[in-house]
Amino acid sequence: MRKIDKKDINKVLLRSQLIQMSHNYERMQSLSSLYALAPIAKKIYGENGKNKETQNFMKRHLEYFNTHPVFAPLIFGIVSALEETTDEDNKKKVLSVKTGLMGPLAGLGDSLLNFTWYPIAGGIGASLAVNGNYLGPIIMFLMINLLYNPLKYYSIHYGYQKGIELLQNKKTGLKLLERFSNLANVLGMVVIGGLIASNVKMNVILSIPVTEGEPILIQSMLDRILPSLLPVIVTWICYYTLKKSKGAYAVKLIFSILIIGIILTYFKILG
């Protein structure tokens, strides 16, 4: 007999929208995940928490937890199904599934959403916006929300209904995640390649005077070699520096570019 109904799952979904409010360095989203799963425990063990089962439930879900906020509902759906079907002696299984899923889903969320969808939506919105087009922010808002919200809603219900089968098929389930993550990686790379060409801009205004005829514009010479040659070189230098320093020089890079940009503008090299 299933005690949890659709309304409870929707309650969990709503509460999971505060997934990182108590985010901290020690156990990340642990308190938030307990907060989100509260309706499940109340339904199974009663509104009043003064019993051993509820207290164990609380301790269990205060363990370390951290995943992508948009994919957290999927995990909560599966965890709800497991909490309902396992007895008190087998609760270790719930926790191992919860912590086992958080890593792969965090990776998928980062590569699919943070590294791919956010830059696509932001890139499209911002390229319209900087040209004074008010559709920019509107399109960006729609692109994000028309993907994220259905994803959260369907994945939590799917997770709850298929939770156990998804688990039994753990191999194919995880393989599917890996395939998605590969897809996102390729898509992300194509978009980043495009963004390097369209969003990093450098224009050399220096020209070589010729005694007879028109002066030679350096920028048009560079364009003949490769369009966006300088942006490619600068991006590669940044990539190399970040990789060697393991990301530690990001702030220094930004300030160096600020200063170099001002100097090169002063000497009328860039414009």
Add this chain to the structure above:
Amino acid sequence: MLIQALLVGIWAGLCTLDQWGPHLGFRKPLLAGFVTGIILGNPFYGLIIGGTLELLWLGVNNVGAYIPPDVITGSVVGVSIGILSGFTDVKEATAAGIAVAIPISLIVQQVAMLVQTSNISLVHRADIVAEEGDWKKIDRLQYLGMFFQFISRFLVVFFVVYLGAQFVESVMKNVPKIIFDGLGVSSKIIPAVGLAMLLTMMMRKHMWIFLILGFVMSAYLKLPLIGLALFGLVFAGIYDLIVSNNNEENVNVSEEEYDL
């Protein structure tokens, strides 16, 4: 100025709650900045400055436990200063906005880390509550975390905008024009850092092929970003077919060997 600073501060707090909560997109500079422009009665400046900052910080992301420069407060303050300093030229307003936005985002990055550390006490408190099994107290701890996230950003933005706008205005009046021009030039180069950050996290075996693909389609064919993304999707599908087919073949081979 007091009411404007209050409103803008509240907006920065709400955007921060979106970042740590539902992810509606208001943590991104364009949306955070555009609404700031509407609040201050100058949506056009909000649009332009927000868009510029969006491109600037396209690659800045929360990944795992890493706390990046706080682009929300950076954008809200940048747009506010750009509007309130009274520049008539949108280019100069943008340069002023960027000049303020970058340092603020780095300062608030430290504030964010402080909140991350102080929130540890919430989860320790929750450990004690778990012994009693009191749901109301669990809820209260969660809302307390929410309050800290909100108030920390609200206070920074309120004070910087309230006290800073006139200060920045007087400083900016004395800054030579060449600095603004230079900032304008630099702001078009800085996206390279963000994109390089994305690359360090996404670059895996063979992936540089697709990087070049995207670059060529944009640089030579001038494909707009939506078209490029659709192309990327097609290539991702083909890549997936090849990789998963290879895996299946490998599985078949090993099964045959097993049969022998």
